[in-house]
Structures are given as structure tokens and as C-alpha cells.
Amino acid sequence: xKGGGGGKEPPVEGEVSGKRPKRKCLxxxxxxxxxxxxxxxxxxxxxxxELEKEPVLCVESGAQEGESGxxxxxxxxxxxxxxxxxxxxxxxxxxxxxxxxxxQEHPRLDNRGATKILxxxxxxxxxxxxxxxxxxxxxxxxxxxxxxxGYKWCPATNKPVKSPSHSVSNARKKVWSLPSNPSKExxxxxxxxxxxxxxxxxxxxxxxxKMGGLSMLLLAGEHALTxxxxxxxxxxxxxxxxxxxxxxxxxxxxxxxxxxxxxxxxGSKNAEDTxxxxxxxxxxxxxxxxxxxxxxxxxxxxxxxxxxISSSRPQxxxxxxxxxxxxxxxxxxxxxxxxxxxxxxxxxxxxxxxxSLCAQHSLSSRVTEEHEDTAELPITTTSxxxxxxxxTSGSTxxxxxxxxxxxxxxxxxxxxxxxxxxxKDSYENPASPKKPKKRHSPESDxxxxxxxxxxxxxxxxxxxxxxxxxxxxxxxxxxxxxxQSPAVKKKTKPKPKKQLKLKDDDAEEEEExxxxxxxxxxxxxxTEEAPLTPKDECENEPxxxxxxxxxxxxxxxxxxxxxxxxxxEKDTDSKPPQTRQEDREQEVKPETCGSRKSERSCKGALYKxxxxxxxxxxxxxNVDRGKRGSLRGSVSDHExxxxxxxxxxxxxxxxxxxxxxxxxxxxxxxxxxxxxxxxFEKKFNSLPQYSPLTFDKKSVAITKKKKNSxxxxxxxxxxxxxSSSSQKKTLFHKIVNKYKHRKExxxxxxxxxxxxxxxxxAETSPVLKSGSPCMSPSPExxxxxxxxxxxxxxxxxxxxxxxxxxxxxxxxxxxQEDKSKDQTKNQDEKPFSQETLCNRGVCYNDPxxxxxxxxxxxxxxPAFFSLAALAEVAxxxxxxxAQRAVSIPTEGQVKDMAPVLISxxxx
DNA sequence: AAGAATGAAAT
DNA sequence: ATTTCATTCTT
Numbered sequence: 001x002k003g004g005g006g007g008k009e010p011p012v013e014g015e016v017s018g019k020r021p022k023r024k025c026l027x028x029x030x031x032x033x034x035x036x037x038x039x040x041x042x043x044x045x046x047x048x049x050e051l052e053k054e055p056v057l058c059v060e061s062g063a064q065e066g067e068s069g070x071x072x073x074x075x076x077x078x079x080x081x082x083x084x085x086x087x088x089x090x091x092x093x094x095x096x097x098x099x100x101x102x103x104q105e106h107p108r109l110d111n112r113g114a115t116k117i118l119x120x121x122x123x124x125x126x127x128x129x130x131x132x133x134x135x136x137x138x139x140x141x142x143x144x145x146x147x148x149x150g151y152k153w154c155p156a157t158n159k160p161v162k163s164p165s166h167s168v169s170n171a172r173k174k175v176w177s178l179p180s181n182p183s184k185e186x187x188x189x190x191x192x193x194x195x196x197x198x199x200x201x202x203x204x205x206x207x208x209x210k211m212g213g214l215s216m217l218l219l220a221g222e223h224a225l226t227x228x229x230x231x232x233x234x235x236x237x238x239x240x241x242x243x244x245x246x247x248x249x250x251x252x253x254x255x256x257x258x259x260x261x262x263x264x265x266x267g268s269k270n271a272e273d274t275x276x277x278x279x280x281x282x283x284x285x286x287x288x289x290x291x292x293x294x295x296x297x298x299x300x301x302x303x304x305x306x307x308x309i310s311s312s313r314p315q316x317x318x319x320x321x322x323x324x325x326x327x328x329x330x331x332x333x334x335x336x337x338x339x340x341x342x343x344x345x346x347x348x349x350x351x352x353x354x355x356s357l358c359a360q361h362s363l364s365s366r367v368t369e370e371h372e373d374t375a376e377l378p379i380t381t382t383s384x385x386x387x388x389x390x391x392t393s394g395s396t397x398x399x400x401x402x403x404x405x406x407x408x409x410x411x412x413x414x415x416x417x418x419x420x421x422x423x424k425d426s427y428e429n430p431a432s433p434k435k436p437k438k439r440h441s442p443e444s445d446x447x448x449x450x451x452x453x454x455x456x457x458x459x460x461x462x463x464x465x466x467x468x469x470x471x472x473x474x475x476x477x478x479x480x481x482x483x484q485s486p487a488v489k490k491k492t493k494p495k496p497k498k499q500l501k502l503k504d505d506d507a508e509e510e511e512e513x514x515x516x517x518x519x520x521x522x523x524x525x526x527t528e529e530a531p532l533t534p535k536d537e538c539e540n541e542p543x544x545x546x547x548x549x550x551x552x553x554x555x556x557x558x559x560x561x562x563x564x565x566x567x568x569e570k571d572t573d574s575k576p577p578q579t580r581q582e583d584r585e586q587e588v589k590p591e592t593c594g595s596r597k598s599e600r601s602c603k604g605a606l607y608k609x610x611x612x613x614x615x616x617x618x619x620x621x622n623v624d625r626g627k628r629g630s631l632r633g634s635v636s637d638h639e640x641x642x643x644x645x646x647x648x649x650x651x652x653x654x655x656x657x658x659x660x661x662x663x664x665x666x667x668x669x670x671x672x673x674x675x676x677x678x679x680f681e682k683k684f685n686s687l688p689q690y691s692p693l694t695f696d697k698k699s700v701a702i703t704k705k706k707k708n709s710x711x712x713x714x715x716x717x718x719x720x721x722x723s724s725s726s727q728k729k730t731l732f733h734k735i736v737n738k739y740k741h742r743k744e745x746x747x748x749x750x751x752x753x754x755x756x757x758x759x760x761x762a763e764t765s766p767v768l769k770s771g772s773p774c775m776s777p778s779p780e781x782x783x784x785x786x787x788x789x790x791x792x793x794x795x796x797x798x799x800x801x802x803x804x805x806x807x808x809x810x811x812x813x814x815x816q817e818d819k820s821k822d823q824t825k826n827q828d829e830k831p832f833s834q835e836t837l838c839n840r841g842v843c844y845n846d847p848x849x850x851x852x853x854x855x856x857x858x859x860x861x862p863a864f865f866s867l868a869a870l871a872e873v874a875x876x877x878x879x880x881x882a883q884r885a886v887s888i889p890t891e892g893q894v895k896d897m898a899p900v901l902i903s904x905x906x907x
Numbered sequence: 908a909a910g911a912a913t914g915a916a917a918t
Numbered sequence: 919a920t921t922t923c924a925t926t927c928t929t
Contacts, residue, residue, distance in 0.1 A: 085923080086915080088924055091914060092912090092913070092925050093925090094913090096926070111910085111911070111928050112909095112927090112928075113911080114912095114927085115913095115927095116911060118912070118913095137914085152916075152917070153917060153922070909928105910929095914923100916921100917920100918919100918921075
């Protein structure tokens with residue numbers, strides 16, 4: 001049948017069933033590049049407008065591939081083929097958001113069942129609410145389209161490519177990365193990749209967006225601190241602009257270089273490159289073995305930085321990169337600090353102590369460590385890392401290796417598998433689920449933010465470093481300082497698997513686990529109200545992203561190692577995973593802790609240099625991104641805007657520092673990926689999550705109104721939890737199967753309507769839960785309108801439904817089951833719903849959310865923190881830090897910075 | 908790998 | 919009108 005689909009598929013992919021191998025799970029893709037030019041709210045609308053500008057971004061590589069972009073390109077090369085996944089529609093978004101809930105309620109239910117339920121919910125959902133999703137979907141789509149102008153939902157028929165199948169399994173590519181070129185489908189050579197791969201191009205994209213992001217962050221901070229945004233915004237912008245080109249590109253290049261394994265040569269090659277880089281930084285230009293031009297460009301700035309730093313720090317010698325990092329960090333910090341300071345006194349010399357810079361210190365200390373640890377370290381970082389993370393890295397490396405592009409990357413598959421595994425585990429061990437995951441409440445976000453920043457900065461350009469650490473974890477000197485390394489290790493061991501998407505999954509899984517555990521009791525009890533659901537998860541959800549994978553608890557994101565003493569404290573605090581407060585404290589602590597060092601001397605110079613080069617900008621951008629990612633969960637405006645920036649890297653960073661590292665090993669390739677996802681997530685999270693309760697209400701209401709509503713469609717039978725669950729379950733399956741069957745048949749041949757069991761009736765109450773525990777939905781038979789119910793795929797509809805409808809009087813045996821199920825479900829749900837709703841939903845702030853269903857809908861955002869709020873908090877934190885940190889010499893630094901900044905601003 | 912669901916897009 | 923495919927994840 002699919003003939004129409006274009007012949008492309010059938011022949012091509014014959015392997016599967018004629019269809020193309022669907023890649024399922026990837027993340028949707030990031031692209032969306034929109035930019036948020038200013039932090040102001042333009043985002044909402046301007047998407048489109050800006051778009052025009054953006055296009056560049058899309059094109060970026062210019063080559064048609066689209067992907068060439070920088071970092072990602074490696075994978076991307078092939079990507080052209082892969083083409084981005086289409087954006088999710090409203091329903092899918094809804095599903096994604098609520099599936100976990102459903103699952104919680106019915107752990108036993110399989111996905112399909114869940115989907116059905118979701119469909120029901122969806123059907124019931126108020127238009128307003130629906131609209132939210134719809135809007136988001138649209139937004140999403142728009143962004144996506146912008147990103148890839150020529151994108152077609154259906155792959156061009158042309159794609160004769162061939163074989164996607166074999167080459168590698170197609171893993172996910174990171175489509176997200178860049179917009180595929182519009183033409184890609186048309187003919188374009190899919191593969192140019194390599195040529196472009198050279199870093200040179202760099203991202204056109206970087207500019208505008210990044211700036212925006214950065215500026216946003218900074219601005220936000222400023223606002224919070226002082227009210228003055230003025231100069232800052234303008235100044236920043238201006239600076240950014242100037243720098244833009246160079247800066248970003250440079251940064252990116254670095255990142256790419258470091259991260260990108262692209263080199264065909266394989267590990268060795270990578271090593272070389274890296275080394276070259278290192279050299280450059282550290283020793284200077286003299287060493288540059290690498291012929292690559294682009295790099296050289298980058299180098300210079302870096303190099304300078306390195307030098308300066310090194311000068312400041314006596315020791316420096318071999319490891320340039322460290323220096324580089326530190327420098328970057330410093331810069332980042334400086335930027336932040338500077339901005340803060342600016343407000344106060346930008347005049348000439350603010351002696352203000354606001355310096356803060358804990359990060360800096362930490363970094364520096366860290367650097368030192370590294371220094372000692374590995375002067376030479378295997379630069380291979382990438383390669384080494386890859387080796388460690390066998391699968392992922394392997395894939396990555398391999399791909400780049402060949403000249404011939406293996407079209408697909410195995411990623412997807414792997415991912416899925418991984419996920420699955422984990423899920424399984426979780427399932428098996430219910431206990432595990434809870435674990436540490438501390439759900440961070442908003443506060444934690446801050447923490448994460450700081451953390452993120454560091455991570456990001458590091459990750460961004462220092463991919464080298466990270467991996468390296470991993471590779472040689474402790475080894476030589478295990479200075480107490482390293483918090484990360486240990487953490488990393490732990491994590492790695494426990495769950496090396498999921499790196500990318502963990503968050504959601506984890507959360508869900510966990511939830512599930514919890515639920516399951518509880519459930520049994522409930523079932524047995526059958527108490528109507530079932531108090532159970534303790535669910536602390538509430539917080540969880542919102543933060544999920546931030547939260548590291550359950551893994552080990554160590555997740556604590558410490559900012560950085562500090563002095564030993566402090567360190568100790570920190571550790572202590574951090575260790576206990578349980579409390580949130582602790583987490584917070586942690587956050588604070590790190591800040592507090594700064595070890596002081598005098599590095600300020602160079603800063604000014606560095607700063608300048610960076611600025612000139614543009615590094616700063618990029619740096620800042622990175623920082624912002626990181627911050628933003630973690631911070632901004634809210635996305636107050638529904639449309640907020642997807643910034644490509646966001647799409648960039650954050651994901652890993654945000655979620656955990658560890659991840660970052662890990663990710664590198666795993667997929668360094670996709671540095672950017674995270675951001676997009678993150679952005680998406682934020683938005684996604686901002687979407688209201690409705691509790692079952694809500695649906696109940698609605699459903700009821702609807703039922704009354706419409707009466708039929710979903711009635712006919714078989715309610716998704718829910719497996720109940722009770723002891724009998726098994727039976728029910730079985731039944732459930734049967735039913736399901738029937739439906740399925742039905743559907744299939746129908747599609748295949750209308751003829752059979754599945755007369756099958758009349759008994760099946762079971763329509764049960766329309767929609768899910770009616771409120772009363774016992775009640776049976778039966779009351780309203782209303783029959784069906786023709787409206788297509790949602791459930792059974794489209795085909796099924798009326799005719800089928802008909803038979804489904806419960807018999808006049810009642811239910812047939814099967815029906816009974818269903819009912820019972822429903823009842824149970826209802827019970828559970830209700831209780832849950834309320835609590836759940838409160839908690840999870842949205843809630844941080846208000847309880848309102850519960851009712852808010854409706855309200856929410858209208859209102860728009862639930863209570864997520866608004867970006868501004870977050871920013872504020874962040875700002876505050878900074879201030880505090882500064883205050884606390886007073887002892888730190890940073891002041892000087894600050895001073896230095898100020899002038900620089902100013903100058904920058906002027907420019 | 909199939910499949911449940913909905914929707915957007917393409918055919 | 920019909921077919922693809924996006925997401926999730928069990929079976």
C-alpha cells in the first residue's frame with residue numbers, strides 16, 4: 001500500500017517491512033534555531049522575523065549538507081541523510097508529558113494501553129489546554145522548520161540512497177544539530193561532510209543566537225541585582241556583535257576540535273590534533289604541528305590566554321589546556337561578575353568586593369590539580385574516552401573514520417536499548433528507583449545552574465580535558481580536590497548507559513517504581529481513597545532535567561573543589577542525598593569556598609584578548625547557555641523561543657556535570673545536542689501536566705455534555721493492580737489484541753469487523769475515571785455519536801465501536817473487568833491526582849495548580865519560575881557569593897574587569 | 908520490531 | 919483520502 005509513499009521506501013528499505021527503519025527515539029531535534037536576540041521578550045514573536053536572519057544559521061555550512069557545522073558535523077555528515085525527525089505534534093507532546101503519569105497509575109499497563117488512555121485524556125482535554133499543547137507544537141514545528149527550511153515530512157522519495165540499512169545501524173544522528181539544508185532532500189549531496197567538517201566555517205549560527213542567550217542571562221542577572229539594565233544590554237549586545245564572528249567561531253572551533261573525533265584517522269589522529277592544540281595553548285605557537293589553519297586562528301587567542309594565565313600561575317608549563325580552561329572559566333565568571341559590578345560602579349575602579357568568582361577559584365584549584373596529575377595526559381582524550389565508552393564512542397569514531405560515510409549511526413538503536421535496559425532494571429528493583437534523586441526543588445536549580453555553568457564551560461571547549469580525566473581517573477595524584485573525578489567514576493560505573501536522555505526516563509522510571517511499590521497495597525486495600533501516594537515526586541518532575549540520573553548519589557554537583565577544609569564540609573553536606581536543603585547548602589558552599597589566588601593580574605589582559613578574539617563572547621554564551629538551561633525552566637512565555645543556543649550544549653551539562661563528561665566520551669560528537677533538547681524540555685515542562693483528576697472532572701463534565709464522548713471507544717482497560725491483576729491483565733491484553741486485530745483487519749480489509757465478542761462490550765465508563773469508586777459508568781449509555789472517538793486508530797471508528805459499545809444493559813463479562821479496572825483505577829487516580837497534581841504539576845508555587853487545570857490553561861504558565869525570577873535568584877546568589885567570598889582577592893580581578901567591560905560596552 | 912494513539916504533511 | 923512518521927516503551 002504505501003506505494004504512494006513514494007517508491008522510495010519500499011525498495012530501499014526493504015529490509016524492514018518495507019518501511020524505512022523508523023528511528024524512533026531520538027530526541028526530536030534540536031534545531032530550532034531561533035534566536036533570542038535580546039533577552040527581552042522578543043522571543044515570542046520574533047521568531048519568524050528573526051528567522052530571516054537565521055536562515056543563515058541553517059545554511060551554515062553552506063555546503064548543502066547542512067550539517068557540516070561544527071561540532072556535530074561528524075555525525076552530521078551523515079545526517080543529511082538522516083534528516084531530522086519531524087517535530088512532535090500536540091498530541092505527541094501531550095503523550096510525552098503525561099505518559100509517565102499514566103504509567104504510574106497503571107504500571108502494568110503496557111504502552112499501548114497507556115497510549116490509549118492518553119488518547120482518551122486528550123479527547124477529554126479542554127480545548128484550552130489542548131491549545132496549549134497545540135501551540136507549543138506549532139511553535140515547535142515552526143522553529144523546526146526554520147531550522148530546516150526545506151524539511152519535508154516525508155522523506156523525499158529520492159532518497160534512494162540505499163542502504164541505509166546496512167551501513168551502520170542508523171543510529172540516531174543528531175539531527176538536531178543543524179538544520180539540514182533545505183535542499184538536502186532534493187538532491188544535494190548528502191555527504192559532503194567532510195570537507196566542511198573543517199572547523200573553519202563555524203557556525204554562522206553562533207552569533208545572533210548566542211548573543212541573545214548570553215545577553216539574556218546576563219541581563220537577567222543584572223536586572224535582578226540592580227535595576228539597571230540599560231547599558232548592560234546594549235553594551236553586551238554591542239560587544240557581542242563585534243566579536244561575534246570571530247569569537248564564536250573560534251570557540252566553536254575549539255570545541256569542535258577538541259570534541260570532534262571527526263578525524264578519520266581515528267584515535268591517533270585525534271590525539272594529534274588535540275595535542276597540537278594543547279601545545280599551542282601551553283607552549284605557544286612554536287609547537288604547532290597541526291597544519292590546520294582554522295585552528296591556528298583559534299589558537300592565538302587561546303594561546304594568549306594560556307600564556308597569561310600561565311604567567312599568573314607559576315607552574316604552568318605543560319598543560320596549556322588547563323590553563324585555557326581556567327582562563328575561560330575565569331572569563332566567564334568575570335563576565336558575570338563584571339556585569340554585576342557594572343551596575344554598582346562601572347566607573348573606574350570599583351573596589352567592590354563582589355567578585356565572587358568561586359567558580360574561578362575552584363577552577364584554578366582544579367586546574368592545578370590537573371596540572372599535577374597529568375601533565376601530558378593522553379591527549380587522546382577523545383579516543384581514550386571513546387575506548388572507555390565502548391559502544392558509543394566506538395560508533396562515533398568509526399563513523400568519522402571512514403571516508404565513506406556510513407550513513408547511519410547506530411546511535412539510535414543503542415540508545416533505545418540502553419534505555420530499555422534501565423527501565424527494566426528499575427522495574428525489577430523498585431527500590432532502586434527512589435534513590436537519591438533528590439528532587440530538586442527550584443532551589444536546586446540554582447545549584448545546578450552554577451554547576452552547569454562550569455560544566456558547560458568546560459565541556460564546551462575543553463572537551464579534551466574531560467575525557468582525559470575520565471581516562472585517568474585518579475591515578476597519580478588523587479588530590480582531595482577532585483570532586484568530580486570521583487563522582488564521575490561512580491557514576492560511570494553504575495550507569496554508563498544512558499547518557500543523553502536519561503532525565504526523563506529516569507524520572508519516569510523512578511516514579512513508576514514508586515508507584516508500583518505502593519500500588520500493591522492499594523490494590524489490596526482497595527480503599528477508595530487510597531491515601532497512598534506519598535509522592536514526593538512532585539518536585540521531581542519539574543526538575544527532572546536537572547537531576548542527574550539516578551545513578552549514584554554522588555551526583556552532587558559541586559561547583560568546584562575548594563580548599564580541603566571547605567571541601568570536607570562540602571562533601572559532608574553533599575553526601576546525604578536526601579535532603580534538598582542540603583543540596584542548597586551545597587550550592588552555597590561552593591560559592592563560599594573560593595580559594596583565593598591571585599590571578600587577577602592577567603584577567604584584564606585576558607579579557608581583552610578574548611574579547612578581541614571573540615572568545616569571550618563565546619565563552620559567555622556558553623556560560624549563559626548553561627545557566628539558562630538550568631535556570632529557566634519556565635519559559636514563561638509559551639513561546640519563548642527556542643534558541644538555538646539553548647539547543648547547543650546544555651543538555652549534558654545541565655543534567656549533570658558528569659554527564660557532560662560522560663557525554664563526551666560517549667558522544668562527544670554531539671556537544672550541541674543538549675541544548676536543543678534542553679530548550680525543548682523547558683518548554684515542554686512548562687506545559688501543564690494534568691492530573692488524572694483533572695481528566696476525571698472533565699471527562700465527567702464532558703460526558704454529561706456530550707454523553708458519548710469517548711464512550712464508545714473502549715476505554716482503555718486498565719489493568720488493575722490488584723491480585724487479580726494478572727487475570728485482568730490477560731484479559732486486557734486480549735481485548736487489546738482484539739482491538740488491534742480489528743484495526744488491522746479493518747485496515748487491511750474492511751470486512752471483518754470483528755464480530756467477535758459481543759461480550760466485549762466493556763466500554764466502561766467513558767473516559768477514564770469517573771469519580772466514584774464504585775460507580776459504574778454504565779449510567780450513560782449514550783451511544784455514540786459519530787464522532788470519531790479517538791481511540792482505535794482512525795479506521796476503527798464507528799462501526800467498530802459499535803460493537804464495542806456495551807450491550808444495552810450491561811456489560812458483558814469482559815466489561816465487568818474493565819469496570820473493575822476502572823474503578824480501581826479511579827480510586828488510585830483520584831488520590832493521586834490531587835496530590836500528584838499539586839506536586840508534580842507544577843508546582844512549586846501554588847497549589848492552585850490543582851484546580852488550575854482550567855485556570856492554567858487560560859493562564860498559560862503554571863507556576864514555573866519565570867526566567868526572570870530565576871535570573872534574579874541567580875543574581876542574588878552571585879551577590880551572596882561575593883559577599884561571602886569577600887576574603888577572596890577577587891576584588892582586584894573585578895576591578896580589572898570593570899574597565900574592560902566598560903570598554904567593551906563602549907565598543 | 909510491532910504497535911497504540913493523534914496530527915501534520917505529503918502523496 | 920490515504921500514508922508517513924513523530925514519541926514512548928512493553929511485548
